[in-house]
Amino acid sequence: MKTPRDVLEFVNKENIRVIDLRFMDFPGLWQHFSVPAHEIDEDAFEEGLGFDGSSIRGWQAINESDMLVKPVAETAFVDPFFAEKTLVMICNICDPITGEEYTRDPRNIARKAEAFVQGSGIADTAFFGPEAEFFIFDDIRFDQNVQSGYYFIDSVEGRWNTGRQEDPNLGYKPRYKEGYFPVPPTDSMQDIRTEMMLTMEDLGIDIECQHHEVASGGQAEIDMRFAPLVEMSDKMLKYKYVIKNVAKKHGKTVTFMPKPLWNDNGTGMHVHLSLWRDGENLFAGDGYAGMSEQAMYAIGGVLKHAPALLAFTNPTTNSYKRLVPGFEAPVNLAYSSRNRSAAVRIPMYSNSPKAKRFEFRCPDPSCNPYLAFSAMLMAAADGIVNKIDPGEALDKDIYDLPPEEMAKVDKTPESLHAALMALKADHEFLLKGDVFTQDVIDTWIEYKMENEVQALALRPHPWEFALYYDI
Numbered sequence: 001m002k003t004p005r006d007v008l009e010f011v012n013k014e015n016i017r018v019i020d021l022r023f024m025d026f027p028g029l030w031q032h033f034s035v036p037a038h039e040i041d042e043d044a045f046e047e048g049l050g051f052d053g054s055s056i057r058g059w060q061a062i063n064e065s066d067m068l069v070k071p072v073a074e075t076a077f078v079d080p081f082f083a084e085k086t087l088v089m090i091c092n093i094c095d096p097i098t099g100e101e102y103t104r105d106p107r108n109i110a111r112k113a114e115a116f117v118q119g120s121g122i123a124d125t126a127f128f129g130p131e132a133e134f135f136i137f138d139d140i141r142f143d144q145n146v147q148s149g150y151y152f153i154d155s156v157e158g159r160w161n162t163g164r165q166e167d168p169n170l171g172y173k174p175r176y177k178e179g180y181f182p183v184p185p186t187d188s189m190q191d192i193r194t195e196m197m198l199t200m201e202d203l204g205i206d207i208e209c210q211h212h213e214v215a216s217g218g219q220a221e222i223d224m225r226f227a228p229l230v231e232m233s234d235k236m237l238k239y240k241y242v243i244k245n246v247a248k249k250h251g252k253t254v255t256f257m258p259k260p261l262w263n264d265n266g267t268g269m270h271v272h273l274s275l276w277r278d279g280e281n282l283f284a285g286d287g288y289a290g291m292s293e294q295a296m297y298a299i300g301g302v303l304k305h306a307p308a309l310l311a312f313t314n315p316t317t318n319s320y321k322r323l324v325p326g327f328e329a330p331v332n333l334a335y336s337s338r339n340r341s342a343a344v345r346i347p348m349y350s351n352s353p354k355a356k357r358f359e360f361r362c363p364d365p366s367c368n369p370y371l372a373f374s375a376m377l378m379a380a381a382d383g384i385v386n387k388i389d390p391g392e393a394l395d396k397d398i399y400d401l402p403p404e405e406m407a408k409v410d411k412t413p414e415s416l417h418a419a420l421m422a423l424k425a426d427h428e429f430l431l432k433g434d435v436f437t438q439d440v441i442d443t444w445i446e447y448k449m450e451n452e453v454q455a456l457a458l459r460p461h462p463w464e465f466a467l468y469y470d471i
Contacts, residue, residue, distance in 0.1 A: 001076045004045040010076070011037050011087060018086040020079060021049065021069050022237075023093055024106045026058025026447065028315070028368030030237050034086065045071055048094055058447045059104055067102065068094040075234055077203050081245045090234055103437045106370035110230045113374035116433035122275065122381050123282055128373050129226035129272035129357070130236060132365040134256050136189055136218035136247055144459055153260060157188055159216040173216065176264045180214040187212045193220055196246045200224075203242070205235050214328070215265040218252075226272060229373050236369040258314070258364040259321035266322030266329065269365040271313075272347070273298075273376060274357035284353030288393060289337040289346040291356060299335050299344050299358055300390035301383020302376065305429055306333050306343055306362065307413050307422035312375040313363035315448065317416045317456050322364060330361035333410040334394035342394050343412065362412060371444075375430060382429040417453045420445050 001007050011019070019040050022032040033051065048068030053059045059067070069091035079086045093105035101108040118124050135155075142151035155161070159173050172185040184190055193210040201207055206225035213219035222243070224235060240256065247254040259266040275282045275298065285292025291299075302309065314323065323329050328340060335344035335358070345359045363372055382388070394409065401409075413419040424445055430436035 002074050004042045004071075004073045007071075007073045007076050007087070007089070008040070008042065011040070014078075014085065014087075016078075016085055016087045018082070018084050019071075020082075020086050020088045021071060021091050022088060023069055023091045024237065024368060024370060025056045026104055026106065026368075026443070028106070028366070028371075029057075030241060031056065032088075037087070040071070045073060048091075048096075050096060053093075053102075058443055059102075066096050068096050070094055077238070080199055080202065080242070081249075090237070104440055104443065106368050107230065107233070109436060109440065110233050110370040110374045112433060112435040113377050114229050116435050117275070117377060117381055119433070120381065120385070122384055123277050125276040126229050126377050127226040127272075127274045127276065127357070128229055128232040128376075129224065130232065130269050130363075130365075130369070131221060131223050131271075132236070132239065132256070132269040133213050133219060133221045133267040134243060134254050134365065135215070135260055135267065136192065136220055137253050137255065137260075138218075138251075140253055140255070149459060149462060153217070155217040157216060157218045174212070176216050177214055179212050179216055179219055181212045189218055189220060192246065192250055192252070193222060196243050197222055199242050199246060200239060203238055205238060213265070213267075215261060215267075217261055217264070219265065219267065226274075229377060230370075233369040233373055240365075256365040258316065258319045258366055260318075267364060268322065268329070268361065269363045269367070270345075270359050270361045271363050271373070271376065272357045272359045273380060275380070281353055281356055283358070284356040289348060290351060290353075291346060291358070294384055295356065295358065296390055297383045297387050298380035299383065300388030301379045301381065301386070301429075302344060302358075302360055303333050303335065303390050304388050305379040305382065305426060307419060308426040308430075309375050309379055310362060310413055310419040311416075311423035311444070311448070313360070313367050313372040314412075314419065315368070315372075315416070316364075316366045317452055319364050319366060320413070320415050320419075323362065323412050323414075331412050332394060333412060335390055336394045339394050339396075344390075374435060378430050378432065378435060382432070415453075416448065420448055420453070 001010055017037050018034050019037050020032050020034045022030055025031050048070040051067055052065050053067035054065035071089040071091050075090035077088055079088050093102040137153055137155050139154040157173050159176050162173055174186055197207045197210045208223040208225050210222040213221045244254045283292055283295035323331050330343045332342050334342045336342040337346045337348050343362050345361055427441050
């Protein structure tokens with residue numbers, strides 16, 4: 001379905017009675033409301049439908065709350081989970097008075113990022129390929145109040161359950177850091193991941209593979225084939241939606257939190273990026289690891305702006321519990337063709353020019369993909385325009401480096417607060433082409449500081465009792 005007319009013909013042909021309209025809030029959760037199919041005609045695609053923007057996190061004030069959603073015909077798909085056959089469309093957000101695209105709409109920012117790179121002549125297509133990981137748990141309980149704070153996680157695969165009475169306990173539970181990738185019965189999630197994979201394929205999302213990941217407790221990964229920025233961001237929302245709902249169907253729960261389990265591997269989302277023009281990969285060349293000069297400048301831009309980028313690509317306080325040494329986390333702001341502790345890696349699986357790309361390994365799937373991918377693209381574009389040299393590759397074993405050499409390697413921020421302060425100091429590259437507005441930057445920092453950084457800082461942590469109760 002490419003046009004509004006295609007959508008309406010499909011609705012009539014398939015006797016669809018419900019249409020679900022979806023959009024992304026500012027922090028990164030998919031939102032929706034449904035209307036009877038007869039409420040959508042061709043005019044609705046141009047004129048939009050109204051809703052209350054003041055109730056959406058990070059958006060309008062109560063005195064300017066009216067907003068419009070405008071369905072995007074080419075995003076239409078039939079929801080695989082609702083009882084009533086329902087057609088879903090992703091929407092753009094507009095101001096009802098001026099008709100202008102809303103500057104805080106994440107999808108609008110992503111569209112502007114694509115347009116900026118095309119308009120500047122840097123490239124006509126930016127391909128993104130995220131590798132999102134997640135945990136499939138059997139039970140999660142959490143609360144924080146005046147006199148208590150706790151969380152309890154459980155998984156039939158959790159190594160911590162080897163001694164639990166399970167009538168019977170069969171003992172096949174992946175060891176910590178050894179979940180990559182044993183066959184069943186140790187891997188008990190194959191059928192669920194396959195259902196997730198095939199459901200996504202039915203929705204038009206090309207999948208490359210699915211597998212168990214390193215951690216105990218049901219860690220998994222399903223990889224999508226690369227796609228242009230906005231298209232991939234749309235697919236990322238469908239990806240999360242399918243995975244969570246297939247898990248729920250099986251009585252399980254999925255989380256994309258970066259670090260739900262202490263002392264085991266966290267959940268990342270390595271993102272592959274390449275720039276193309278006229279069907280040619282601009283990153284293929286005869287330089288380091290078969291990369292072009294333009295590719296190296298793009299890497300230079302990402303590394304230079306990485307501390308600020310992480311405010312969008314790693315946007316939770318929990319993100320920085322993953323970005324620590326010892327758990328395969330990319331904490332070193334350097335690039336390499338084989339060192340996985342480097343923030344940027346150049347995959348060497350293929351020497352084909354079409355396969356040349358770099359992989360930014362810092363991001364995690366708690367991010368808003370529209371904002372994270374857009375920020376990455378703007379950093380890469382800044383590197384190309386200003387010919388930012390990424391320096392020497394970090395191909396040595398990072399753990400064998402002497403302290404004086406290790407001290408020269410910059411590190412990722414140690415907290416969300418530090419990343420937000422880096423963004424506050426370094427965001428001019430994001431404002432080019434009016435892609436990110438100053439209002440978006442200021443609102444993001446303010447929202448994250450007030451609702452996450454400061455909120456967490458105010459609450460006692462369970463481990464503080466272990467450290468300090470008997471003082």
